Amino acid sequence: MKRSLFVVLFILLVIIAVAVIWAMLAAPDTTNVAIRGCLTGADDACLALPQIEGDNLDGDAIRLPDDIATEYALIVMPFSREQQEEAQAWLPTFQEIAQDDPRLSYYSFAVLVVEQAFRPLVVGGLNLGVRDPEIRPSVIVAFVEEDSQARVLAALNTPTRDEMLVLLVDQSGQVLWRETGPYDEALAASLRAALPAND
Numbered sequence: 001m002k003r004s005l006f007v008v009l010f011i012l013l014v015i016i017a018v019a020v021i022w023a024m025l026a027a028p029d030t031t032n033v034a035i036r037g038c039l040t041g042a043d044d045a046c047l048a049l050p051q052i053e054g055d056n057l058d059g060d061a062i063r064l065p066d067d068i069a070t071e072y073a074l075i076v077m078p079f080s081r082e083q084q085e086e087a088q089a090w091l092p093t094f095q096e097i098a099q100d101d102p103r104l105s106y107y108s109f110a111v112l113v114v115e116q117a118f119r120p121l122v123v124g125g126l127n128l129g130v131r132d133p134e135i136r137p138s139v140i141v142a143f144v145e146e147d148s149q150a151r152v153l154a155a156l157n158t159p160t161r162d163e164m165l166v167l168l169v170d171q172s173g174q175v176l177w178r179e180t181g182p183y184d185e186a187l188a189a190s191l192r193a194a195l196p197a198n199d
Contacts, residue, residue: 046174046175049155049167049175050151050152051066052144054109054110056137057127064107068105069105071171072103072104072169072171072196073106073169075106075166076094076167078164079161079165083110086182094106104195107138112143113144113146114143126139149161163180176196
């Protein structure tokens with residue numbers, strides 16, 4: 001009886017050890033963040049999207065702002081796993097705006113501090129939650145160190161990671177409009193009003 005209990009416990013420990021090792025090997029790498037200055041030489045009010053690389057839900061490496069293929073991009077940027085769900089609420093509005101204006105693309109670009117062993121769980125949860133094949137390529141996750149996340153926040157003039165950012169940027173990454181918080185109609189209306197005129 002004791003021997004069979006010992007064998008069962010040993011097998012469970014081996015399974016757990018293998019799962020932990022697999023999770024660490026399968027986890028996405030930590031990415032670097034490159035802080036960029038304003039390209040226009042404008043005053044201190046100018047904000048520029050830092051150069052960040054992450055993987056989208058289709059497994060493609062995406063580097064923003066370098067991979068923005070349109071003239072402008074709408075970006076919701078959550079900084080915690082809890083904000084990721086809230087960020088998804090912006091995507092239908094982004095999708096609708098971009099369908100009406102070919103100059104626009106859109107992204108949910110999460111910049112997260114997550115231990116390497118838990119990263120597959122985060123990506124797996126997103127894969128389960130985002131099924132729309134048109135939205136999946138636009139959902140990107142970058143796993144960063146805490147100091148890199150702090151540099152992103154500072155570059156975008158955001159004092160805390162407690163609220164996600166919603167941005168309109170040009171192709172070079174210069175921020176044209178910036179707000180914080182979950183989706184609501186007033187913020188969406190403010191974003192629509194900030195869109196450059198389509199000549």
